[in-house]
Amino acid sequence: MKLDVRLSPNWLLDLEMREYRTTDPVDFCIIGTGAGGGVLAQRLARFGFSVVALEAGDWHDSERDMVSDEAGSGRLYWNDLRVTGGTDPLEFGANNSGRGVGGGTVHYAAFCPRLHPSDFRVRTLDGVAVDWPMSYEDVEPYYEAMEREYPVSGPAHFPWGAPHGYPYAPLEAGTAGQMLIKGCQALGIPVVAGGPVAIPSGRVGKRPHCIQRGFCLLGCKVGAKSSMLVSHIPDAIAQGAEIRTGCMAFEIPLDPTGQVSGVRYYRTDGDQRIEAEQRARVVIVAGYAIETPRLLLNSTSSAFPDGLANSSGLVGRNLMAQAGPVVWGRFPDLIRQYKSPPACALTEAFYETDPSNDFVRGYALQTVSPLPIAMAHLITEEAGGFGDELLRAMQDYNHIAAIGVLGEILPDERNTVTIHPTERDELGIPVPSMHFSLSENDRRMMVAGTGRARAVLTAAGATDTHAVTRYAHLVGTARMGFTPTDSVVDRWCRSWDVPNLLVCDGSVLPTQGSANPALTISALAARTADWLRRAAAAGALARRPSDPHAVEA
């Protein structure tokens, strides 16, 4: 079919997109088109494989569908029912979800830091959580590739983690970002300005550079901000991949030989709905940390009565949110925080374990610039205030600068995604139910990070500071590991149980560090794609990875 999707003011995606028949097995069927699925579709299509990517949502046309309006942007989010509980219940939908081509990358702030080398060895170094079944060096070339391909702006020499710099010059920081920089410098805390953020400080192809409009979190109408929608998806289509929208996967069927045979899904087109099954030689689940375990747990069979690829019992366990307390200060002078991208300055000076802390691991401090509704929600949540108290606090909107604490919450098997016993979504698919409770280490880290953010804002000149506990990014519910009993997938993101099934999204992260996860997810996807190319050629996808006769690719 001929596409008709505007990606920037001067870029109409009007390619002829290849369409595959559901009954003809494709080489790869990918579920989801976010930071993982988008890169996989592009890489695998470039390698010459036939690829269909199923996307539950629709295209986001930059002129028709994206708006400079908080309340009018609900279509960017996964708004289907989910049930949440635990001692610290997470809120879902909105910023920690994504729907439509590009997934959450369409509305992320676009901070794109790398993990640190220490993140891959948390068990060894700190005696908590688990190590990754790979090292930083294994991922490093893929970080470099993704920073070029997104691309990412930032300092020439990034002072934390492994030494590296960014291909595009730092972005201009708005006044809210300058308050983070000013406060850190007053306290002697190293800080960087203008990235790493995936908004290139220059034109990239048909993508103009940023106009400082400040609505990054509601989709970039300019096409400046990198997202899968503008970075990898167009190339995937040009290389012959099909992005099939309006398709909600509900089951991955298993054939009698113990391999998956394709994906069953509902396709909605206008008011028409059909049930279909795309046949595929390999299935890759990339639906993010809630929908991925939901789909696996809903795909039961006599071989896998507790959910597909779940012999370890770990599908849906170790749900991690990233700690994301928001701290804001009021300043005598005008800030006008709504101008410029919210992502523009950060410090990772408190990222690593510090023996003088009462907790292990750490946090980053990053700029956030809430638009009016987001600001009102922070203010009401802090103290429950209403009436003139609320209106007066909001009248100081232009005098507020805010900092986000982004901190490492550790994995805990008791934090779970399960299937709700009775609730169904509009399609009749059982909905996911989440339980989340903080550990003592998590709480202490958030207290320390919040205190540090208050100190920074005060040092920058804030007359008073305020804070609300929040959470961001969700990962961990189909973790990768060393053996079939300690994890759901191996270091190539392949299921230990089913040889032609992979999971490649935030779910596979064993730990999360204090870095926004999109770049890491894309880097892992690119690495997995390289392995799949070798593995397919070697015939390695016919046997389970733990099989004594497995073929090493």
Added chain:
Amino acid sequence: MIGNRYPAADVLAQRGRWDAATRAVVLDRVHNVPEFRYFNGHDRVTLEALCARIIPQDHRPIEDRVPIAPWIDERCAGAASVGFRFEDMPDDATAWVLGLTGLDDAAQSIAGAPFCSLPSIKQDRILNAIRTGDPPGDTWQRLPARRWWINLALKQISGIYYAHPTAWNEIGFGGPAYPRGYAALNFGAREPWEADEVLDPGSSPA
């Protein structure tokens, strides 16, 4: 009552410089306020009374006030999902009805009359009891008061208010800026089309 911090602000006057999709969404919100379909009679009056205390607009002529209750009604009538519900809460539409009943429970217990018939100073006492998380009344045994207050009452009502250009004018928010963008980025500078802040004599913002 709050002051008029940005007397010259008129975000809507810039609508000719917005893209068509944004203009359509904002103008639809301003001009096409939905009819009530879900709440009626006493519940509707109670909801309007609640909105008037969370966002007091007495200082505006009636025709200039931002409508809030009709949009709550629209959400409930459409059973709009926001992506989740707490396991100890019913769906939003049911929780709204329960919460309004709870307002009357607490009002009867504290002031001996339904919420909507109380003077505003007493209404605020009821709301403060809910805000602290332990209001009197049977309903609140079944509905977590603090969660209802923050997640439904405050977030939804404030979210609807601050989606309106009248509220943007009140706080000096520049509003949509595509395709034009912003140029005056540093130290609170304003674009030529943005309003100056005018502080009341003797007052300071922080």
